[in-house]
Amino acid sequence: MIVALILIALGACYFFYKYPVLRSTWYWPASKGFAALMYHHIGTITNPQDEQFPFTITPLMFEKQLLFLKQNGYSIIHEKDLLHARQTGHTHFDKPVLLTFDDGYADNYTVLFPLLQKYQAPALIFLVTDKIGTPGYLTWPQVREMQASGLVSFGSHTCSHQRLRSLSDEHIMHELTHSKQVLEEQLKSSVVSFCYPFGSGGFDPRVRPLVFKAGYALDFSTKKGINPWPWQGKKSILRAFPRGGETLWDYHLQLTRGRSKL
Numbered sequence: 001m002i003v004a005l006i007l008i009a010l011g012a013c014y015f016f017y018k019y020p021v022l023r024s025t026w027y028w029p030a031s032k033g034f035a036a037l038m039y040h041h042i043g044t045i046t047n048p049q050d051e052q053f054p055f056t057i058t059p060l061m062f063e064k065q066l067l068f069l070k071q072n073g074y075s076i077i078h079e080k081d082l083l084h085a086r087q088t089g090h091t092h093f094d095k096p097v098l099l100t101f102d103d104g105y106a107d108n109y110t111v112l113f114p115l116l117q118k119y120q121a122p123a124l125i126f127l128v129t130d131k132i133g134t135p136g137y138l139t140w141p142q143v144r145e146m147q148a149s150g151l152v153s154f155g156s157h158t159c160s161h162q163r164l165r166s167l168s169d170e171h172i173m174h175e176l177t178h179s180k181q182v183l184e185e186q187l188k189s190s191v192v193s194f195c196y197p198f199g200s201g202g203f204d205p206r207v208r209p210l211v212f213k214a215g216y217a218l219d220f221s222t223k224k225g226i227n228p229w230p231w232q233g234k235k236s237i238l239r240a241f242p243r244g245g246e247t248l249w250d251y252h253l254q255l256t257r258g259r260s261k262l
């Protein structure tokens with residue numbers, strides 16, 4: 001009897017390992033709410049061994065994802081729609097989705113921006129101010145051109161992309177306020193969104209209040225999940241993380257479960 005149970009358990013482990021679908025979240029109940037998606041690169045890294053592979057969605061797959069959103073009744077919202085919802089409690093959008101891009105990589109201009117224009121899809125890009133204009137990252141003219149399109153808005157991802165929980169209050173405030181000031185000077189408009197590097201500090205009772213003290217209204221974590229809608233901003237925003245190599249089935253799970261893999 002015990003031997004039979006052990007064999008059944010081993011068999012279950014084998015199937016769990018062998019068939020990835022068993023390791024996905026399809027059997028979780030779907031969450032209705034507001035999905036913020038966390039992207040990094042849109043590009044052509046297709047080698048799974050490359051460390052940037054999970055952070056890179058191919059242009060073809062990204063286009064498929066935009067079509068999936070449009071064909072399945074999702075509303076791709078702009079940062080200002082989220083701010084408006086937070087301030088007024090209005091929930092005009094069905095199945096709201098916000099596309100966010102961390103770190104401000106150069107491909108966000110060369111590859112992503114033409115696709116956003118093609119589908120008239122808004123997006124929010126988080127910039128690390130010390131990196132702007134350095135190799136591999138967006139330049140100020142590119143940032144301004146995207147801003148002028150009305151499709152892309154920009155938030156702060158600090159000055160130097162450090163783990164905020166490891167810094168002193170004073171150092172954190174500098175990362176928060178100086179990056180905001182630099183962005184606002186260059187963009188000639190207010191910057192209301194903040195994204196925690198490595199997700200560090202998003203749920204920390206010391207760090208998070210400093211983000212609001214610095215003048216931000218919206219804060220984005222790296223914790224996976226779907227946010228309640230109407231959204232009150234009591235907690236930092238959860239984000240689903242579509243990874244390189246995933247399918248549209250994964251994408252559906254990301255949008256409805258907040259993650260596709262267990």
Ligand SMILES: [Zn+2]
Pocket residue numbers: 102103157161197198
């Ligand atoms: Zn980052």
